[in-house]
Amino acid sequence: MPVNAVAENVLGTMGAICWTVQLFPQIWKSRKHKSTEGLSPYLVLLWGLAAGFLGAYTLLLNLNIPLILQPQLFGVLSLVSWGQCQFYGAKRSRAVAIALTLALMLLVGGFEVAMVFALRPALDAGSEAGKRGVQFLGIFSAVLISLALIPQYVEIWRHCEVIGISVLFMLIDLLGGLFSDLSLAFKDKFDVIAGVTYTTVVVMDALVILAAVILNPRAEKRRRRAGAPHREEEATATALSSRT
Template structure:
């Protein structure tokens, strides 16, 4: 989310420069991810729900910024961000959800048209009341946008959990650009005379959640450094080695299960056929006799 600089506010030069950098970064952050998806022809590990939340959050964000009548670059930023998010979402549908290319394109275009129509409708409806002093609807849309943007970073953690901390499918250039966009925007707010709490909290949450993603993968690499060295030495991919290990673990579990069942079956059969014994003393010693025998 770009920093919200209202008209007539005396904005320091540093705040303007930092805010402009943050806005530019948040306009282009998804370009490396789109290229990464296209080159690999798969999006495994990149949640569709993340991109859909980001794409749809551009609607309330655009309403909020346009109603506030901020400068034109800031008004354009949500539109570019939403469009790139929809493109990424379409790639996920096409590469990993079984959609045909035509179906994915139609779905993305339809969703984009609906989003654009809703944004225009709310802007035209709320612009006059906003100018008359009714500003709470704009604040409401700003809060919704901040919540949706932050929630979009939750689904990757479910993917990370499935892979025991490993991050796949997310391009690191994309994530780094997004993190720097949040940090520059936060620094811009800090450089202003008044601090926008809504924007500041949103930038902090985004940065923290993304640092969490970096941290999870870093820990995974430390814990699996031997595997990484083995992959580098053998010239094989980490995925191949992980798949080989998983197959080996499955075979081991099946073998242990099979041995356990066979051992239990033998024990049971022998126990049924073998007469039980009991000990008794004879002249100070002990002699075991089958329980079914009786001394006379």
């Protein structure tokens, strides 16, 4: 595709907006039902950690501002969701869950800043070691983002349906990856590693959505035949009773 700075920034901004709001449906869903059953804490934890690697990568390569902001927002919201898993799922106190979440945010942020300061001089000097270091950050973030969804697939397999995780969250996340991918296509040089990362998000999110479309109606039919309550209503009741 021809270089188009306007298209690059517009699509990048659309991707950033999607990845800014993507986790709000998930955070709201967990808060509403007072439960994170079915949501793997490893998913949001690994995504939060991956944001440190991807954030340093985008800063070092000086990608457009929306793509630089994406991993920062992505990481913060992922760790907020992880904090909910600690509170609702692991039954930690509110103070402990907040303290753990803030500590992880500081750790990831500190790592990101350290990587930028450590690799910037070598990268500016054209050092091969600096280039390899930046590539490692990008590749490792893609690996973490991919691996993070495996525990969620295990949760889906265990429950035989998609519960706990918001399908709207997955859809917005998918769109964020798609818009970000398209924005890279209008750069003067396509960033392969960032492209692989965004494409991985699109594919793996799509698998979760597909599982929800196929498995959830079947599970609901089984519950209706058995006269059982809706799974999330049951989870909400259980969570409320455990807090009282």
